Amino acid sequence: IVRMTDLDLAGKRVLIREDLNVPIDDGRITSEQRILAALPTLKLALEKGAAVMVTSHLGRPQEGQWSEADSLAPVAKRLSELLGIEVPLVKDWVGGVEVQPGQLVLLENCRMNVGEGKDDEALSKQYAALCDVFVMDAFGTAHRAQASTHGAIRHAKVAAGGPLLMAELDALAKALDNPARPLLAIVAGSKVSTKLELLSSLVSKVDQLIVGGGIANTFIAAMGHGVGKSLVETDLIDTAKQIMADAKARGADIPVPTDVVVAPAFAADAPATVKAVDAVAADDMILDIGPDTAARYAELIQNAGTVVWNGPVGVFEFDAFGKGTETLARAIAASKAFSIAGGGDTLAAVDKYDIAGDVSYISTGGGAFLEFLEGKELPAVAALKQRAG
Numbered sequence: 001i002v003r004m005t006d007l008d009l010a011g012k013r014v015l016i017r018e019d020l021n022v023p024i025d026d027g028r029i030t031s032e033q034r035i036l037a038a039l040p041t042l043k044l045a046l047e048k049g050a051a052v053m054v055t056s057h058l059g060r061p062q063e064g065q066w067s068e069a070d071s072l073a074p075v076a077k078r079l080s081e082l083l084g085i086e087v088p089l090v091k092d093w094v095g096g097v098e099v100q101p102g103q104l105v106l107l108e109n110c111r112m113n114v115g116e117g118k119d120d121e122a123l124s125k126q127y128a129a130l131c132d133v134f135v136m137d138a139f140g141t142a143h144r145a146q147a148s149t150h151g152a153i154r155h156a157k158v159a160a161g162g163p164l165l166m167a168e169l170d171a172l173a174k175a176l177d178n179p180a181r182p183l184l185a186i187v188a189g190s191k192v193s194t195k196l197e198l199l200s201s202l203v204s205k206v207d208q209l210i211v212g213g214g215i216a217n218t219f220i221a222a223m224g225h226g227v228g229k230s231l232v233e234t235d236l237i238d239t240a241k242q243i244m245a246d247a248k249a250r251g252a253d254i255p256v257p258t259d260v261v262v263a264p265a266f267a268a269d270a271p272a273t274v275k276a277v278d279a280v281a282a283d284d285m286i287l288d289i290g291p292d293t294a295a296r297y298a299e300l301i302q303n304a305g306t307v308v309w310n311g312p313v314g315v316f317e318f319d320a321f322g323k324g325t326e327t328l329a330r331a332i333a334a335s336k337a338f339s340i341a342g343g344g345d346t347l348a349a350v351d352k353y354d355i356a357g358d359v360s361y362i363s364t365g366g367g368a369f370l371e372f373l374e375g376k377e378l379p380a381v382a383a384l385k386q387r388a389g
């Protein structure tokens, strides 16, 4: 992949695709992680003397329609503050953009453009015609084959990978291609079904696979234990058994909880009780891993060479059911392992336990992070490789 850092951008018109798809509540940005992650790329392009146009999507608006709720206006304002320069938001931009070297403009939500979602050829060419160099820096959207990702790369005079995208790819390669071992992955979340491909892919790579949340319940059931009223996917119990058998066949370990935290209901104020995993009653809901299990997992993390973390192991939004996730988060922060964390809920946990500074790499990707871990080639990355020859 041609890297933006290697290019001379002085006096060039540079269109940078970022993923500035940040949560906005009532006009207020509630997490600016993605803006902060993009900032070094934008500063570098300005330092290199480029005329900078930045494009991003926000949410999933209807194409062909402008609406205030889907506008990048709050992001333009925040970028102005962070960069210390005026960042105008350009509303109609597909036909041409006025920008001078040393200036940076933000282009309105690219998903408002007709044809963006279906990677329309004509629209991709229009994007490409806006610039001398197209920089793909939106790792979080690299799994989408759309006009502003895959399409513009194919048609731009010069297409390059931006520093953020390259850092993400480098970190993921370090974790998965030739990892310091043991390689431990934590895959948690409510459903096996949404992470089935991830589990199946990781089980062939890792030394230890910690499962948590609703996913763990299905594995607990596969071990023959009762899970009471817990979230469980009974139709996937056989799949969980197969994943455990696959792990065993290659000498990998899927440790299953020996104790759990249960409650009679899914609520912040529900009374929390620690029980042995074989003592879960018919009206119990498993909402976290127990302290013995958490300590055992923390020790595995302590001894790991590489840790990949996706998903909280309990209902950490409720403090009474957050101790398992907190223990693992602190173990990751304390471990010397190369650690990488990604996914929306995971980043919320990283924030809540304030360990961002102690994780080796925090991915800006949600779906893109998962697809990469699943071993899939991301379309935008494939297009960049193809352009590089």
Ligand code: 3PG
Pocket (backbone or CB within 6 Å): 019, 021, 059, 060, 140, 141, 144, 365, 366, 367, 368
């Ligand atoms: C994300 O938030 O995961 C990315 O910005 C991609 O958004 P999308 O799922 O709407 O394509």
